[in-house]
Amino acid sequence: MSDFRLKVFQSVAKNLSFTKASQELFVSQPAITKHIQELESTYQARLFDRQGSKISLTEAGKLLLEHCGRILEDYKRLEYEMHLLHNEYTGELRLGASTTIAQYVLPPLLASFIKKFPQVNLSLMNGNSREIEAALQEHRIDLGLVEGVFRLPNLKYTTFLEDELVAVTRTGSKLQVGEEITPEELLHIPLVLRERGSGTLDVFEKALQQHNIKLSSLQVLMYLGSTESIKLFLEHTDCMGIVSIRSITRELYAGQLRVIEIKDMVMLRDFSFAQPQGQESGLSQVFMQFAAHHNHKL
CATH class of the missing domain: 3.40.190.10 (Periplasmic binding protein-like II)
Structure with a gap:
């Protein structure tokens, strides 16, 4: 039911490209141009400045974009609530x-x-x-x-599940570590960790700070973009990884990985909805x- 012209405008404004908007919305480029022209005619204002192949938002365009997101969100909410009258979720x-x-x-x-x-x-x-x-x-x-x-x-955060991070090595690793280590011993152990921006690294870094240990002082061999990558890396390298306990259930059951306790170092976190x-x-x-x-x- 929503005004499709607003979706077209939002896509062009986000991509600053009529071509990319056409690809994103599966609409021909002439149709994209027509929708923008209709909006400009309706509001008697130019929405984009065109300089050769490049475009940029005018002041009128910035104002429309500011309202556009809210209007489309209201349309979406209206559609949802109308369907609720018939107990339909669509x-x-x-x-x-x-x-x-x-x-x-x-x-x-x-x-x-x-x-x-x-x-x-x-x-x-x-x-x-x-x-x-x-x-x-x-x-x-x-x-x-x-x-x-x-x-x-x-953003609003709502917790829905708790999780724990643990230190792990592969079973049979040549790494000289017992069943439990101190936080200070981490300084001398080669590590593989998740990348910057990951929640896993955030929690680990905060836990280190509780023991006055800086992440930069650790022997980090690699920062990897997924837990699966860390687990595969551990299979072939004598080092330690920090991962969610939920991610290694099968490997622990199969005896491929073992958990190393870090004394007095709690690494709990919440999984949360964000909106x-x-x-x-x-x-x-x-x-x-x-x-x-x-x-x-x-």
Whole structure:
């Protein structure tokens, strides 16, 4: 029901390209141009400055973009609430999840949700926690699922699950470590860690600070972009990794990895929903409520 011209404008404004908007919306470029011209005619204002092949927003364009996101969000909320009158759940829900959550927590939940709400068009973006928060702020997703300890003031966070990080090595590693080490011993152990921006590294770094240890003082062999990469790296290298306990259930059961206790170093964290402040309704809320009723299975 929403004014498609606003979607066209938002896409052109975001990409600063008529061609990219055409590709994103699966609409011909002449049609994109026509929609923009109609908006400019309606508001009697030029929305884009054109300089050769480059375009930029005019002041009128910036004003329209400011309202555009809210208007399209209101349309989406209206569609959802009208369907609720008939107990129908339909529409689009764009999720974004940090890597650990996307790989080890969400799959069974998504399967159950799709079975319960087959009319909902569900999509999932994967990235680290900072990337998911950025996607939320840029309105590329509707609801984020993130980990870590840092919080942005313009986002609302709702905890739905607890997690623990552990130190692991491969069984049979030549690394000379016992069943328990002190935090200070970490200074002399080669490590493989998640990348900057990941919730896993945020939690580990904060735990180190509690013992006055800087991340920069550790012997980090590699920073990798996923827990799966860390596990594969550990298979072939005599070093230690820091990962979610949820990510190594199979490897522990198979005897491939072993957990090393770090004395007095607690690495607990929350998995949280993240959403823009004031946008706490619609299908995002349905999914959050569904997850709350099913988190005992996660």
